[in-house]
Amino acid sequence: xxxxxxxxxxxxxxxxxxxxxxxxxxxxxxxxxxxxxxxxxxxxxxxxxxxxxxxxxxxxxxxxxxxxxxxxxxxxxxxxxxxxxxxxxxxxxxxxxxxxxxxxxxxxxxxxxxxxxxxxxxxxx
Amino acid sequence: xxxxxxxxxxxxxxxxxxxxxxxxxxxxxxxxxxxxxxxxxxxxxxxxxxxxxxxxxxxxxxxxxxxxxxxxxxxxxxxxxxxxxxxxxxxxxxxxxxxxxxxxxxxxxxxxxxxxxxxxxxxxx
DNA sequence: GTGAGCAACATAGTTAACCTAGTTGGCTCG
DNA sequence: CGAGCCAACTAGGTTAACTATGTTGCTCAC
Numbered sequence: 001x002x003x004x005x006x007x008x009x010x011x012x013x014x015x016x017x018x019x020x021x022x023x024x025x026x027x028x029x030x031x032x033x034x035x036x037x038x039x040x041x042x043x044x045x046x047x048x049x050x051x052x053x054x055x056x057x058x059x060x061x062x063x064x065x066x067x068x069x070x071x072x073x074x075x076x077x078x079x080x081x082x083x084x085x086x087x088x089x090x091x092x093x094x095x096x097x098x099x100x101x102x103x104x105x106x107x108x109x110x111x112x113x114x115x116x117x118x119x120x121x122x123x124x125x
Numbered sequence: 126x127x128x129x130x131x132x133x134x135x136x137x138x139x140x141x142x143x144x145x146x147x148x149x150x151x152x153x154x155x156x157x158x159x160x161x162x163x164x165x166x167x168x169x170x171x172x173x174x175x176x177x178x179x180x181x182x183x184x185x186x187x188x189x190x191x192x193x194x195x196x197x198x199x200x201x202x203x204x205x206x207x208x209x210x211x212x213x214x215x216x217x218x219x220x221x222x223x224x225x226x227x228x229x230x231x232x233x234x235x236x237x238x239x240x241x242x243x244x245x246x247x248x249x250x
Numbered sequence: 251g252t253g254a255g256c257a258a259c260a261t262a263g264t265t266a267a268c269c270t271a272g273t274t275g276g277c278t279c280g
Numbered sequence: 281c282g283a284g285c286c287a288a289c290t291a292g293g294t295t296a297a298c299t300a301t302g303t304t305g306c307t308c309a310c
Contacts, residue, residue: 008293034260047295050262054176058183066261067302133263159290170265175292191291192272 002042010051013042017052021061021072031069032062127167138167138177144221146186146197156194157187 002009020026033041038049053070056062064070127134145151158166163174178195181187189195 010293036259045295048293051179051293053261054179055183058180064261065302066300067259067304069260069303135263161290172265173263176263178291189291190272191270192274192289194290 002044002048009042009044010048010055013038013044013049013052014055016042017056018059018061021056026072028072028074031071034069127169127173134167134169135173135176135180138163138169138174139180140221141167142177142181143184143186144224146181148222148226151197153197153199156196159194 002012005012007015017026017032026032032038032053035046035049035053038044038052039046042049053062053064057064057070061073062070063073127137130137132140142151142157151157157163157178160171160174160178163169163177164171167174178187178189182189182195186198187195188198
């Protein structure tokens with residue numbers, strides 16, 4: 001049950017689940033209780049439970065598998081068996097692009113500094 | 126505007142904002158546009174924007190101050206090796222960052238070209 | 251017995267509405 | 281002139297409803 005502290009409910013639940021994961025109550029590979037179960041377990045609405053799980057997902061502590069459940073991430077599976085290859089190529093290309101951009105930017109910044117004193121503050125809107 | 130890729134809208138927006146932060150378009154200490162502004166800017170609903178900002182908040186990239194705005198966290202206080210995701214994710218983020226840099230650079234170069242027509246200061250490289 | 255299809259349940263995403271609460275700037279009234 | 285209130289804006293939290301999609305297991309027809 002979520003208490004009435006200043007801390008929002010979805011963070012309380014996220015904290016609790018995180019503690020259970022770190023503490024081992026929820027071992028790696030194990031599924032969390034379903035959203036519905038958690039909701040009644042904590043006496044919260046489905047929405048806040050989904051928010052809480054979303055936080056843990058963003059943190060990378062759990063992985064949600066649609067249709068199956070939300071599973072505690074294994075510490076070992078972090079080094080990914082990625083099928084790189086063309087990805088490496090992309091990285092190389094990106095790095096080259098970044099270098100080029102850096103050169104151009106340096107040049108432009110130099111010119112800008114010598115020719116004018118005002119920087120173009122660009123505001124998106 | 127969010128595109129119709131498989132990636133959910135709130136993650137696209139989060140990616141874009143993250144790229145702008147990493148790329149420098151949104152400097153530390155600067156406020157993000159308000160939730161409402163972002164919503165119309167991306168052509169998304171308020172809900173997805175709030176979700177996107179929530180992700181960035183969870184990642185610690187930004188700090189929301191109620192009543193004032195959401196501010197980019199100072200680079201000093203964020204040691205963000207937050208997530209050890211897979212390579213593909215990093216590549217995507219890099220690409221987004223590069224895009225952002227390209228935009229900024231193109232804009233600056235254009236300004237420079239128009240303002241220095243009479244004074245072509247050719248600094249070598 | 252086997253396979254197709256369906257129902258139930260799961261996460262995920264999106265939207266909308268309502269409420270709280272902090273900040274700011276202007277306006278009014280004493 | 282100053283104090284205080286108020287309106288407008290801000291982020292944050294909560295709930296509910298709907299859709300999409302994936303998984304699993306059961307049933308029923310053949």
